[in-house]
Amino acid sequence: MDFGIEGKIAIITGGGTGIGNAIARTFHEEGATVVINGRSKERIEAAATAIGPRAHGVVADLMAPEGAKALAEYTGGLGPVSFLINNVGVFDVNDFFEVSDERWTQYFEHNIMTAVRITRIVMKDMLARNEGSIVFISSEAAIRSIGNMVPYSVTKTAMLGLGRSLAELTRGTSVRVNSYMPGTTATESVETYFADLARQQGKTVEETLRDFYREVQPSNLTQKLIDPMLHGRGVVQLATNPAMNGVTHRADGGTIRSIFG
Template sequence: MDFGLDGKVVVVTGGSSGIGFATAKSFHDEGAIVVINGRDEAKLAAATAEIGPRAKGVVADLTTAEGTQALHAFAEGFGPVAVLVNNIGRFDVEEFQSISDERWHEYFDINVMTGIRITRPVLKSMLERDAGSVIFIASEAAIRSIPFMVHYSVTKTAQLGLSRALAEMTRGTNVRVNTYLPGPTATQSVRDYFEEIATERGVSFDEVMKGFFENDQPGSLIQRLIDPEMHGRAIVQLATNTAMNGTTQRADGGAIHSIL
């Protein structure tokens, strides 16, 4: 299927690993020029080499105005940004009472403000050109709030409100803004987290995963971690489906018990 992405510029923030990397690879495989950012030059170089010849990387920290400007200018050097995927995010398991004010601000800056900063100039240009697609990568935790990751859940819920509000600004145009909700995914960081638990308990990785889905995610219908490549493919479809605007697409493995 031709998604019409040949030669189009696609920005995937934090695209050097995890869901971001899988998404960048999927867009590249469809013919796009893919721009990713990060703070580690060596990691960026390795990621772009693996993604392919049309992958471009720039060292840019989106928690700063300067980093945001650097990414935007670098991407525009290849042409107008056709698709922006706001993928940057972090997660930690922490008890609510121990999360400081500074930690809350850190989470909002990374999980919410990075997307706001880069979307400002990109969305402005898209509206002026009357073309473009913006996607925020949230999480099933935005709906199924997780008490031992409350700061993560709250910031992911904030992304839903942000995305819908920006979509309202596109009324009657050919610009769209949507959100994507992945469930527990087999990224390296997630695997490392569960591997650490397995080592601490002296059990196998598979045993830890079995316990996780039995005790923490019993509502999951697939009862397994999701392959990041599945998200990459779905995000390409969401970015190019002109019937979808102001929506939230779920890919949570059935963990959210709702028909909508």
């Protein structure tokens, strides 16, 4: 299928690993020029090289306004940005009663403000050109709130509100803003988490995952971690479908019992 993105420019924030990297690879495979960012020059350039010849790695920390400006300016030198995928985010398992105010602030900086800063720049240009598509990478935790991941769940819920609110600003234009909710995915960080948990429990990773789906996500219909590349395809489809604006696309393996999304 031709998604019509050959020669167009896409920013995938982060993009060095995990779901962001899978999204960047898919955009590149479809002929787009891809720009990813990170804080380590060596790592982000290596990731860009692995993606392919039309991939660019930029050292830019979106935790600061200067980082968003640097990313936007570098990409602007390549041409107009047609796609912005807000992928940067963090997660960990924690005890709500032990999470400090400082850690809460860090969560909002990582999971919300990184997206706000780069979107504020890129979206204004998209509206001026009357062309562009933005996708926020949220999580199933946005609507399936998780008790031992409260800051993560809250900030991912806030991201859905951010995406829908910005979509309201596109009324009557050819610019679109949507959100994407992946389920538990076989990224490097998730696989490390389950490997560590298996060691703590004295089990194999396979046993730990079996128990996870039996006890924590019994409603999940696939009963397995999702391949990140599946999200790459899903995000490209969402980003390029002109009929979709202001919506949330759910790709959680059926964990959330709902006929909507």
